[in-house]
Amino acid sequence: MAAPKSLFAFVLLVCSTLSAAAQDRARVVAVNYPLQYFAERLLGDTADVLFPVPADVDPSFWRPGIADISLIQEADLILLNGAGFATWIDRVSLPRSRVVQTSAAIEDQFIVTESITHSHGDGGEHSHEGLAAYTWLDPVLAIAQAEAVAAAINARGIAPQAEVNDRLDALRADLEMLDETATVALEGANTVPMIATHPRYQYFAHRYDLSISALEWEAGAAPSDTELADLETLVAKTGAKIILWEAEPPAAAIDAATALGLQSVIFPPMAQSDGNGTYLEALTTSIEALSAAVTP
Structure with a gap:
């Protein structure tokens, strides 16, 4: 009788493992907090959204370690801001099929700045890239970035499309209200x-x-x-x-x-x-x- 019981236990273990694997959630990585926020709003609880930069570090000039790079490279979706934000992306090999430049549709609205070399704390000297990078402080541009995030999620089937689109409508309405509030104020x-x-x-x-x-x-x-x-x-x-x-x-x-x-x-x-x-x-x-x- 021992052999059948062992076989039964083994089958249960395999089924449990397969079930756990089937329940593994997709992983999305964002290079800044606004993109993390947009992704979380759009995905609900259907995926994990990670922003790996330590809270006391400027994400514009963060330098990821080996473990951070591995985490990012293995993500199902990598959300970049564009406009020269997050200088580390130029030094790390990222899987192109999973990278989304969320500001691609608004590149014609980028603001050109003077190139300035200076330092932040112990992060060493760096230069601003000649583009203003904080696009999300304009709610209208933020809407375009949120739409790009939603499109990427839908294209990869990370969450049910109808739910993502409904959440995008709600997020877009919130950003439009923010813009209206700022315009009046x-x-x-x-x-x-x-x-x-x-x-x-x-x-x-x-x-x-x-x-x-x-x-x-x-x-x-x-x-x-x-x-x-x-x-x-x-x-x-x-x-x-x-x-x-x-x-x-x-x-x-x-x-x-x-x-x-x-x-x-x-x-x-x-x-x-x-x-x-x-x-x-x-x-x-x-x-x-x-x-x-x-x-x-």
């Missing part, structure tokens, strides 16, 4: 010169006709005396009334800006989640804060 704001602590906001400024000059400060760090002198010079040159901070700086930095007549607005550009809400919630909060700052 920032009406007339083009008369208020602003300074950003880093050149992240080009697409946002272009969409809402804002005048934003940029510095090259480290996000969340205390500015040096030299940087504060540069700020004072830029305030005198532009007549700026508002300063946009990528991340909450030390209180002394806020005080120094206030002394120069600047009202501070914390405006995370959302390449990483700031932990204070979803992409939509965080941008809505930033827009509301900016609107309050420009309202007399």
Whole structure:
């Protein structure tokens, strides 16, 4: 009797293994938080969406390790942002059939910038690629990227197409509402010169006709005396009334800006989640804060 029982156990084990394999979820990798958010909205619980960049690292200049590269290469879908975002992709071999450049349809709307070489923390020197990369700060461009993600999911059969399309409709409506909210909230704001602590906001400024000059400060760090002198010079040159901070700086930095007549607005550009809400919630909060700052 032992042999039949062993055979029965073996059959059960094989069936269990096959069942587990059949239930394996597709894996999608995104190079920034907005693309992760779009993919999660579109996929629901039908796939795992991974954003492998550590929370304390700028994903624009992240350097993946061997394990990270293996994880990315094995993904069913790899979502790239385009416009020079995520410099590591030029040094890693990726499976072309699974790579999607989500900004391909909006390349004619890319904003060209000056090439600037500088450093971020201990990440070494790097150069901006001559293109503004934070496309998702324009909700209209974000819609195009979300549509590209949905098309890629549907083309690969990662989730039921009808469900993906319904979710895309909902996501598109949310982004259209975000755009409408910003358009109303920032009406007339083009008369208020602003300074950003880093050149992240080009697409946002272009969409809402804002005048934003940029510095090259480290996000969340205390500015040096030299940087504060540069700020004072830029305030005198532009007549700026508002300063946009990528991340909450030390209180002394806020005080120094206030002394120069600047009202501070914390405006995370959302390449990483700031932990204070979803992409939509965080941008809505930033827009509301900016609107309050420009309202007399």
